[in-house]
Amino acid sequence: MKIQLALDRLTEQECFRIADETCENIDWIEIGTGVIKEYGMKIIREMKAAYPDKTIVADMKTCDAGKYEAEQAFRAGADIMTVMGFSHDSTIKQALEIANTANRRIMIDLLGVQDAERVKSLYDLGADLFCLHIGKDMQKEGAIADPDLFSLVKGLNDIEVAIAGGISEKTIGELKDSIADVVIVGSAITGNQAPKEASSAIKNNLQK
Numbered sequence: 001m002k003i004q005l006a007l008d009r010l011t012e013q014e015c016f017r018i019a020d021e022t023c024e025n026i027d028w029i030e031i032g033t034g035v036i037k038e039y040g041m042k043i044i045r046e047m048k049a050a051y052p053d054k055t056i057v058a059d060m061k062t063c064d065a066g067k068y069e070a071e072q073a074f075r076a077g078a079d080i081m082t083v084m085g086f087s088h089d090s091t092i093k094q095a096l097e098i099a100n101t102a103n104r105r106i107m108i109d110l111l112g113v114q115d116a117e118r119v120k121s122l123y124d125l126g127a128d129l130f131c132l133h134i135g136k137d138m139q140k141e142g143a144i145a146d147p148d149l150f151s152l153v154k155g156l157n158d159i160e161v162a163i164a165g166g167i168s169e170k171t172i173g174e175l176k177d178s179i180a181d182v183v184i185v186g187s188a189i190t191g192n193q194a195p196k197e198a199s200s201a202i203k204n205n206l207q208k
């Protein structure tokens, strides 16, 4: 199971410091949506240059203009970019086409999608990497990513599944024997005074 470090609500300097401190414990580096809004494609380019061997996920959260935004992210060096699952089918299709041509990937963010039928239709469009996601604002109301979310992708073959939303050292145990291929961890690492130790504890708990 891979660990994706989510760099959200941070300055550019903090992003690089935390990536540097945690890189031995994490597999994929996500540049968060707000960070991209602040620094643009430049930070994707710089992160890929700094970590050429890591998978760089640009959390674009694209919901329209799929072709344009996929080209933007991949040109900047992203290996994966996110597109919202509730987007119009043509947005999904265009982003997938650009990704296939560029030999990169689209992660479909299922935030706000509660219907397994919609997930099946995304799969039929060619999506093969899904992110089950409890958003930040939902977390404030007490929700947290847990194994119940996996029912949304049940029965889909040859897909990869990521899960995100308030995952921490304490909660990661319940995911370690699950169908998740990628666990996305943000605040539990980036909000910790000691990100290296936090990422190491998460990695250890996954391997226990």
Ligand SMILES: O=C(CO)[C@H](O)[C@H](O)COP(=O)(O)O
Pocket (backbone or CB within 6 Å): 006, 007, 008, 030, 032, 059, 134, 135, 136, 164, 165, 166, 167, 184, 185, 186, 187, 188
């Ligand atoms: O996409 C995101 C927010 O929209 C975050 O990357 C994701 O929720 C993980 O962060 P955290 O562990 O802090 O919830």
